[in-house]
Amino acid sequence: MAIITTTGLTRRFGPITALDGLTLDLPTAGVIGLVGPNGSGKSTLIRILLGLIRPTEGAATVLGLPITNPAEYAARVGVLIESPAFVPGLSARANLVSLARLRGLPLARVDAVLTQVGLNGRDGEPVKRFSLGMKQRLGIAAALLSDPELLILDEPTNGLDPAGIVEIRELLRDLGRNGRTVVVSSHQLSEIEAVCDHLVVIRFGKLVFSGPMAEMLKRTREHIDIAPEHAGDTDRLAAALTEDGWAVAVVDDVLRVTASISRSADLNRAATAAGVTLRRLELAQDNLEEIFLEMTGRTDGELASGRAAANGTVAA
């Protein structure tokens, strides 16, 4: 059973279409990455699923229940939406107690989640004294409070130090392995690649990709990065290789040749034939970030043009 389904989900804010007929099914259990450029509709999707805003058109279900009545599934869903929000003058514990009371949970859960996110010992301090990373931990604790089947976390590692990132990454993996479904919305693609089993890519409110992470990573291409001994030979070598039929792109004084590693000797010979000695020859492979940028646009300018085209207007 899909834990989240959407059918033709659309949300317009005036002339802006934040979600444009989004249809997707998210599998139950595991960690699901939700990625897309700024303004792609990720936050709008999350808000609709949680009952914070209503769709203009379309339908959706969460845990098999329609989003028209989020009260039916709210107790089974834990959330961290954007930056963690708490009452700054209250202690971490008091903030969690307040949420536990609202959800009708036993206060023992407060101790359990404080331990789970490593905030025991600091729980008596007012939240206003917390660093961003500690607030983030508290936000995750609040999301875990009801021991939910579905966790929706927006940028969960935001502000955490490297050790904290590893810790939270492990926590998310454990939750995913233990039968829960964790939806992680993030711009940290390395994080998504490291943690997620399933990936959803949204752009301009439309689905670009939804499938297992492994399937997405199959789209990676191999490159051979080469650099001539003398930087002045770069353009000449690029021209010679292109004429020879190689696919070449110049990236920061390095020639990126789209070819498998098995052709590296041929490439070296081609460079020699062009009268250029190489000082570097290195295999490179696209990561998730490269594929993502290829799918969604590389620069703000490309995104602005795409957004304008999607909304039927002319980009400035």
Next chain:
Amino acid sequence: MIGAIRSELTRLTQPRHLLTWFGLMALFAAMVNTIMVTFVSGGGSLPPGAPGVAFPTLAQMESPSGLMSGLAAASSMFGVVTLSFWALATATDYSSGLIRLLVAAEPRRWRLLAAKVVALALVTAVATTVASIVNVLVVMPAAGAAGIATTAWGTDLLNVVASAWLHLYVAVCVWGVIGLAIATLARSAAVAISVGVGYLLVVESMVKMLKDVPSDWLLGTTLGAVASGGTSAVSFGAALTLALGYAAFGLVAAGVVYIRRDVTD
């Protein structure tokens, strides 16, 4: 519902927040009683339509209800303080982003709003009690020193104190509901407080100065009449009915907006 009220109370009981609220109520009770006793014993009176306060006559002060007359005299000030804290408690949910977490945890938004109103009303009861205690503690020695006869103050004491407390409590709760409604509409405590104080001190005073325009229906006048247990111009029953009408209008407006509006920030 009980859980939602307890949750709201947990958020409201920040020591600094409560100390400021109760402190302001105590301060205004002490201040107005001191000034009131000085004015009344000296035979002075405020100009008609003066914003914020309405002092009793010497005869009223020396009557059994004179003991608690300071509460009614300062009711507009207590009202503005209450409006401000209800507005703060409401708008902070929006400005801090906490509203996202609350609505995600309890999508039945009417419950959140009802719990907030009940919790704020409970804290307001404590604030009203603080004002009442300070009122008694200040007015007795002040009246004695000013030569105001206080021999009648012991008559029917429990009834006088209870009714003064109840009248003030109802009046400030309506002020609070107005603050909550404006804060819900504006999502800003600053706007709500500015509108509340600006209305009382500027708009209502200006309308009162227009001799041809009846002013008995105005919010401040009505709630002042409720706090006083009725005045020569407006009976308590009429004032209470109108005040409850203001409260119902405020709650319905706040409820519709709170329940229907997108939570986007």
